[in-house]
Amino acid sequence: MDMSERLVLDTAERIFREHVTPALRERAAAGEFPQALWSALEAQGLFAVTDPELGLPAALPFELLKLAGRFAVPLPLAETLLATRWLEATPAEPTTIGLGPSAGAVLAPWGQQFTAVLRVSQPVPEAAAGTTDRIERIGVTATVPAEHGLALEPLSTVEGRVQDELVVPDACAELALSRAALMSGALETVLELALRYASEREQFGRPLSRFQAIQHQIAVLAAEVAAAQMATAGAIAAFGAPGWPEAAAAAKIRAGEAAGIVSELAHQVHGAMGYTREHELHQFTLRLLRWRDEYGHEAEWQRWLGDRLLDRGAEQCWAFITDGGAAAGSEQNHRAATGTQEP
Amino acid sequence: MLNFPATALPPEALTLRSEVRAFLDQHRAFLERPNSDFTTGYEPEFSRLLGARGWIGMTWPRAFGGAERSYLERYVVTEELLAAGAPVAAHWIADRQTGPLLLRFGSPDQQARFLPGVAAGESYFSIGMSEPGSGSDLASVATRAEQRGNGFVINGTKLWSTGAHRNHYLVALVRTGDAGPSRHEGLSQLIVDLRADDVEIRPIRNMGGAAEFNEIVFADTQVPADRLVGTLGNGWQQVTSELAFERSGPERFLSAFRVLVELVRIAQREPTLVQRQLLGRLAAHFMTLRRMSVAVASLLTENQDVALEAALVKELGNNFEKALPEAVRLAVASDCGGALRTALNDTLLLAPAFTLRGGTREILRGVIARGLGLR
Numbered sequence: 001m002d003m004s005e006r007l008v009l010d011t012a013e014r015i016f017r018e019h020v021t022p023a024l025r026e027r028a029a030a031g032e033f034p035q036a037l038w039s040a041l042e043a044q045g046l047f048a049v050t051d052p053e054l055g056l057p058a059a060l061p062f063e064l065l066k067l068a069g070r071f072a073v074p075l076p077l078a079e080t081l082l083a084t085r086w087l088e089a090t091p092a093e094p095t096t097i098g099l100g101p102s103a104g105a106v107l108a109p110w111g112q113q114f115t116a117v118l119r120v121s122q123p124v125p126e127a128a129a130g131t132t133d134r135i136e137r138i139g140v141t142a143t144v145p146a147e148h149g150l151a152l153e154p155l156s157t158v159e160g161r162v163q164d165e166l167v168v169p170d171a172c173a174e175l176a177l178s179r180a181a182l183m184s185g186a187l188e189t190v191l192e193l194a195l196r197y198a199s200e201r202e203q204f205g206r207p208l209s210r211f212q213a214i215q216h217q218i219a220v221l222a223a224e225v226a227a228a229q230m231a232t233a234g235a236i237a238a239f240g241a242p243g244w245p246e247a248a249a250a251a252k253i254r255a256g257e258a259a260g261i262v263s264e265l266a267h268q269v270h271g272a273m274g275y276t277r278e279h280e281l282h283q284f285t286l287r288l289l290r291w292r293d294e295y296g297h298e299a300e301w302q303r304w305l306g307d308r309l310l311d312r313g314a315e316q317c318w319a320f321i322t323d324g325g326a327a328a329g330s331e332q333n334h335r336a337a338t339g340t341q342e343p
Numbered sequence: 344m345l346n347f348p349a350t351a352l353p354p355e356a357l358t359l360r361s362e363v364r365a366f367l368d369q370h371r372a373f374l375e376r377p378n379s380d381f382t383t384g385y386e387p388e389f390s391r392l393l394g395a396r397g398w399i400g401m402t403w404p405r406a407f408g409g410a411e412r413s414y415l416e417r418y419v420v421t422e423e424l425l426a427a428g429a430p431v432a433a434h435w436i437a438d439r440q441t442g443p444l445l446l447r448f449g450s451p452d453q454q455a456r457f458l459p460g461v462a463a464g465e466s467y468f469s470i471g472m473s474e475p476g477s478g479s480d481l482a483s484v485a486t487r488a489e490q491r492g493n494g495f496v497i498n499g500t501k502l503w504s505t506g507a508h509r510n511h512y513l514v515a516l517v518r519t520g521d522a523g524p525s526r527h528e529g530l531s532q533l534i535v536d537l538r539a540d541d542v543e544i545r546p547i548r549n550m551g552g553a554a555e556f557n558e559i560v561f562a563d564t565q566v567p568a569d570r571l572v573g574t575l576g577n578g579w580q581q582v583t584s585e586l587a588f589e590r591s592g593p594e595r596f597l598s599a600f601r602v603l604v605e606l607v608r609i610a611q612r613e614p615t616l617v618q619r620q621l622l623g624r625l626a627a628h629f630m631t632l633r634r635m636s637v638a639v640a641s642l643l644t645e646n647q648d649v650a651l652e653a654a655l656v657k658e659l660g661n662n663f664e665k666a667l668p669e670a671v672r673l674a675v676a677s678d679c680g681g682a683l684r685t686a687l688n689d690t691l692l693l694a695p696a697f698t699l700r701g702g703t704r705e706i707l708r709g710v711i712a713r714g715l716g717l718r
Contacts, residue, residue, distance in 0.1 A: 195715060198717060209718070215708065223655050234349050250626065250631060301627075302627065305627060306619040306622035306624075306626065307614075309607060309623065310607060310622065314607040314611065317603060320626065322360075322633065
């Protein structure tokens with residue numbers, strides 16, 4: 001990682017540490033937009049990291065999102081960062097990304113804060129299709145609060161007029177990877193919370209961590225976190241190279257699976273205390289449960305990835321596992337010869 | 344906290360991988376009944392071919408028949424062989440852990456005597472650690488070795504030694520002194536000639552009917568003094584370092600890979616939605632486990648301690664190997680036969696051992712807990 005990338009991430013982490021508290025998250029859940037946090041991030045140029053003139057790594061937004069997941073930042077950072085990249089410029093007006101079947105019905109987190117939304121029509125491509133999407137840019141004319149569910153942040157249904165359309169290569173894969181990155185960060189924090197709780201909480205005269213049943217549950221939890229983090233890091237490292245959408249699909253699948261298992265085990269370890277609104281555990285676990293369903297759940301991406309594997313055929317199974325969607329042959333050998341990054 | 348660096352394979356490793364794939368293409372005859380479990384394909388002729396290519400003992404000094412290549416390069420070769428179902432059982436243990444053991448702790452004479460044969464794919468070793476009364480609690484081994492004259496005399500019984508009925512040597516963990524307050528003192532390792540008259544080998548059939556592992560009885564078995572590995576009483580440290588190698592490889596998640604291949608073959612014409620989803624799920628797990636295994640290999644290359652990471656990969660990998668046939672069987676008709684049914688049955692017969700061999704699930708979870716600071 002080079003100096004400027006390190007600087008961006010350290011700056012973001014400093015801001016998150018200063019602003020993002022359990023109380024801030026609770027206020028956000030009640031509908032209060034974290035304006036001071038938003039302004040601090042904007043002032044440091046963190047929304048513009050995809051500006052080509054800055055020469056920062058293309059995958060940097062995903063590293064930022066891992067951090068955002070670690071702090072359960074109650075902002076639509078993924079949408080802001082990716083919208084700026086897709087538009088190839090910081091938009092003149094506040095722009096977000098939402099999912100919806102038509103310009104009349106787009107769901108967007110914190111929708112009321114934005115005057116333009118980029119509409120994604122389907123979270124996962126159909127069979128045998130690539131992940132490129134035609135994205136409509138919609139000028140917002142109305143927003144209506146939508147059902148919360150697991151949201152923990154206000155969700156709006158946004159309506160408006162189509163202004164223009166962009167073609168975004170691998171849009172679905174980018175959105176899926178954004179959720180994998182957020183989950184990857186949150187999973188790490190949940191593991192830390194479980195370790196801390198098990199070492200501090202005492203019953204029967206000793207900390208929970210001394211009981212084998214607890215040790216084993218946390219071991220399983222840690223293994224799932226490690227797998228989700230590895231799948232996500234691998235996809236981020238592969239970003240932009242041939243075969244990266246397959247890596248992104250694998251990351252969304254693996255992180256989504258881990259999200260459910262880790263949430264369940266973490267709540268089990270935390271006992272009744274962890275089940276309260278007052279304890280911050282739910283601020284991470286409910287986000288994990290929400291993010292695993294956003295931009296395609298595990299079964300949808302499994303179906304897409306399975307189709308890619310079937311396309312390759314039985315004799316190419318292992319090549320698929322090692323190289324994802326990258327075609328065997330000259331492309332791989334060229335990159336091998338020049339020592340460039342391999343997925 | 345959990346150290347799994349995203350690892351790009353260097354160019355020389357990618358080139359090597361192409362070479363291994365080409366080699367396997369040329370030697371398809373050895374892959375006739377492929378099974379990706381590392382214990383079930385015993386083929387000395389194939390092992391010698393690999394040795395001739397320099398693909399056994401790859402990381403060892405050239406003076407001992409090695410190629411002085413990196414752990415990452417070794418990793419690439421071993422995963423290609425396992426994924427293809429190549430018969431590697433004969434030389435696998437010797438290559439994986441006996442060689443590293445002798446390089447780290449063996450005398451120059453032992454290194455010169457044993458390593459070249461292993462690297463050539465001609466000399467095969469088994470492990471003599473477990474006993475009828477000592478499985479997970481390895482420190483409790485009771486097989487004794489007493490110094491007598493110019494050597495040792497061994498009495499006791501070893502259990503579960505894979506390949507001992509066919510291999511040349513056994514590295515036996517024996518008690519040579521008091522266990523002490525730590526319970527880990529007084530243990531040593533001796534290289535035993537499995538073909539000696541005073542070593543009794545009794546094959547044990549597993550539940551599938553195959554006799555791959557053995558009970559070994561020592562009754563006043565004599566072993567020369569120069570077969571002591573390292574120093575007297577150093578046995579526990581030796582087996583601990585062997586275990587890291589034993590637990591960290593791709594064999595810990597690839598045992599059921601052939602089942603995936605056969606499912607793709609069957610599903611290709613008209614895949615059901617269940618099959619498509621299951622294949623994607625299995626692919627995502629294989630891709631992830633492989634990335635984690637490569638990461639461990641790169642940590643080994645940098646001489647880092649991999650006890651926690653290796654245990655995590657083994658925990659995930661072994662449980663996945665067991666879950667795979669359970670999921671695949673329901674994605675095809677109950678009366679589906681052919682190569683998929685054969686692969687499924689082969690895997691189910693081996694499956695209980697996946698989370699027992701090389702450290703049980705319960706022990707590994709304890710290792711992970713310790714690595715996380717819970718114990």
